Amino acid sequence: MANSDIIQHFIFENTDIRGEIITLEEAYQQVRANNAAAEEAVPEAVLRLLGEFMAAVALLSGTLKFEGLLTLQARGEGTMPMIMAEASYQKGLRAAVQVNDAAAIEALEEISLAQLLGNNGLLAILIQPDKGERYQGIVPLSKSNLAACLEDYFAQSEQLGTRFWLAADEQRATGLMVQELPQQLADAQSNAEHWQTITALAETIKDEEMLSLDQHTILYRLFNEEEVRLFDPQEVRFQCSCSEERCVSTIISIGQAEAAEILSEQDLITMDCHFCGKKYQFGPQQVDKIFAELGNQAH
Ligand SMILES: [Zn+2]
Structure with a gap:
């Protein structure tokens, strides 16, 4: 597939564990370009965070079982009071950020999501079906990066283990997710052992690898001792719902x-x-x- 923006779902055979990997280039570049045209210039570190939010919301949208919108948003009282990304059921992505003091952010040596959001940081996931009721889950932002905050969110709201790895540079935004499914194919002990192995293997991924290798190479490097079944890759694109x-x-x-x-x-x-x-x-x-x-x- 020629498209650079692909989400690939997979499962680990004979276990109740699934995964998704996403690479975003064109959609991410579109969002970067839109922000470059904004009145207040958005610092590079914030653009990369936007990329992580885009990758994350696309991974989360893999769990959407209905037609509608999924929004991932963080809010706080800091120099970046709001950052969000939205995914439609049809894999259209858009993202926005509010920056109050770009110069203060540029001056920071190290950037963390928690630090930019400042006091009273919150992470929210909002699901808006085309038909039916909205659902919103909110957790206080207690970890420094988005992947850890999402893991916190899932630990608090769902019984199923879910892990995330997110990375973005100037070219690309990427994400990897693995998630436990309700027990069906394997016994609890076997699932638990696989979960431990799979997450330990995934832990070894480096940001540079996520950002430079293609999806199949990453999956092979991490999980070549597991039996991975890939589903059809899906294209993702930038799409704005304004009209x-x-x-x-x-x-x-x-x-x-x-x-x-x-x-x-x-x-x-x-x-x-x-x-x-x-x-x-x-x-x-x-x-x-x-x-x-x-x-x-x-x-
Ligand atoms: Zn628009």
Whole structure:
């Protein structure tokens, strides 16, 4: 497959353990480019964290059993108060970050997620099905890096063991996940032994290997003594869900009076998408039309 952005699911034969490995290049470069165009320049270390969030949310979306959106978000009170990535059921990814003091971040010698988020850091996973109720899980951010925070999240919210390895550089963002499944094929002791072996093998992966080798080579290096069955690889891509329609909804929600007030001070109502950088603009005639149509619908 020519696409550089691939997620590969696999299982370990005769065990109840599965895994996923992801490589992101184009989608990650798209997000980096969008952030390079932002008003406040986003430091390189933060761009790499965004890459880790993208890889992680794509790995998590492998557990989505319905059509909808999965959001991974961290919040705090520090120099980077918000960072998030979102994956759709169709493997469309987007990501955004808020940076309040880029210079202070640039001055740091070492960067950790916890440090950038500052006090009261939280990690949230939000699932929004197209139909049905939203689900949100939140844990306090207690570990310094995203992989460890996610492991904490799973330890607190699920009974099944889940481990993550994430890495990003200027070119690529990558991730590896292994996860216990409910017992079905093997007995508990055999599963436990395999789990110990598999996680110990995965521990040996280095960031440089994750960032330079292809997925098959990584899986072979780590697990050549295990029986690994690969599923069909799936393509992942950058995709933003912003639209003119959503902007119209926003204008409707602020109301006709407020919209008129804005237009008395400026020529256009402008909305910039934080995810893809697209600009949406509405002039007085368009705004009048939006509310006229709304009035017609109401009658
Ligand atoms: Zn957008």
